[in-house]
Amino acid sequence: MQTYEEAHGWLTELTAFGVRPGLDRVRMMLEGIGSPERRLKSIHVGGTNGKGSTAAFLKEPMKEAGLVCGTFTSPYVYEFRERIAVNGEPISEEDFLKSAQAVRPIAESIAKTPFGPPTEFEVLTVIAAHYFASTAFPDLVIWEVGLGGRLDSTNAMHPMISVITNVGHDHQAILGDSIEEIAREKAGIIKSGVPVITCDTNPEVLAILKEAAEEARTRLYRLEHEFHVVGAEAHAAGWTFSFRSNLNHMEDVTISMLGRHQTKNAAAALMVFRYLMLYYALPVEEEHIREGLKKASWIGRLxxxxxxxxxxxxxxxxxxxxxxxxxxxxxxxxxxxxxxxxxxxxxxxxxxxxxxxxxxxxxxxxxxxxxxxxxxxxxxxxxxxxxxxxxxxxxxxxxxxxxxxxxxxxxxxxxxxxxxxxxxxxxx
Structure with missing residues (x-):
């Protein structure tokens, strides 16, 4: 495997193994290349809808503050390498090849065990972790859940904070038919001591998320409870709203994404920033947040x-x-x-x-x-x-x-x- 095309081809061949939820193979691969995820500061974003938009609302203010932000998202629009990016720039073909070469021997050795061959998404997750930790060295990485949460390969990461945008009907064949079943899978990203933010307001969903947070001995921040969107007004190019929370407030925030639901995703990002600024001294100021939220966009979403x-x-x-x-x-x-x-x-x-x-x-x-x-x-x-x-x-x-x-x-x-x-x- 000496070219990017060969590396991408090898990864594409792994789609034959389909979707096989589980964390064993991912954790084995990560351990095999030196546990790069432990050297990364991360935010984990799950949910049914709005993950990519929320990631954009997080990424742009960090760029405004001069921070280097890695993102792992799916699917791609123009180019496969978009799924692994730094400050919005896709991983280069050279860097993708280098990280794929590091991961492939471990993946192939695991394929010979009873755990079976790793899937495409599992290998891609590990390639991303290797790239971020060994080549790009971002200040922070945003990991977007691929499917569900509990058994998604991104759940092998160790975030500072997690987001569950919402819980809706999708991938029922894998996650379950009822909202409650799906919510339990989404809640699986909640980890001990890692706070979680959610925009979901469904009482049945919130009960499941609250139970998971209590079991993990961590804090749950809920829209319309611990934080609020106030006075949202639509205009030709987006929305203006005020943000209220138990940590602080921000008046007259402007976003350029269309759709009322984007005010909720932006509010979740604001809550993430408030928490990380307060407890991790994240060097992002209000001016960076305002400008970043205004610039945030997501291809193919309204x-x-x-x-x-x-x-x-x-x-x-x-x-x-x-x-x-x-x-x-x-x-x-x-x-x-x-x-x-x-x-x-x-x-x-x-x-x-x-x-x-x-x-x-x-x-x-x-x-x-x-x-x-x-x-x-x-x-x-x-x-x-x-x-x-x-x-x-x-x-x-x-x-x-x-x-x-x-x-x-x-x-x-x-x-x-x-x-x-x-x-x-x-x-x-």
């Missing part, structure tokens, strides 16, 4: 583009995400006729996923497929869609060409249903 016609990309891929999308469209684009283009994965039920959009002023709806092994066929999505007269086209390019011919100048095209689909649309 991502407005001045194309012809205008396009809004959103990675909403579960019921809660679609509810947030519907609310954002009403808050920011209530007067605009809409043209919907949707692509989703096979495990999603179009009747459930698209239901929150039914009451919107939708002029046309087109279902498409996309280049991903779990992508649903456009015809199946169209057949089960609850939105009347949903038509099927083979791909994003065909749907975009059609809507360009049909949309009026004041209309808005909305592409949603899967982050993998959005990645394809964003590149076009």
């Amino acid at each position: 991502d407005y583009r001045e194309t012809t016609p205008p396009l809004l990309l959103d990675g909403a891929h579960n019921k809660e995400g679609m509810e947030s999308l519907a609310a954002a469209l009403q808050d920011h684009f209530s007067e605009r006729p809409l043209h919907l283009i949707v692509g989703m994965t096979k495990e999603k039920d179009p009747a459930v996923l698209l239901e929150p959009l039914r009451g919107l002023p939708i002029q046309s709806t087109t279902a498409v497929s996309f280049n991903f092994f779990r992508a649903a066929a456009a015809e199946e999505v169209a057949e089960k869609s609850p939105i009347p007269e949903t038509h099927a086209l083979p791909d994003w390019q065909a749907a975009w060409k059609k809507v360009q011919q049909e949309a009026a100048p004041g209309d808005l095209v909305v592409a949603a249903g899967s982050l993998y689909f959005i990645s394809e649309a964003a590149i076009d």
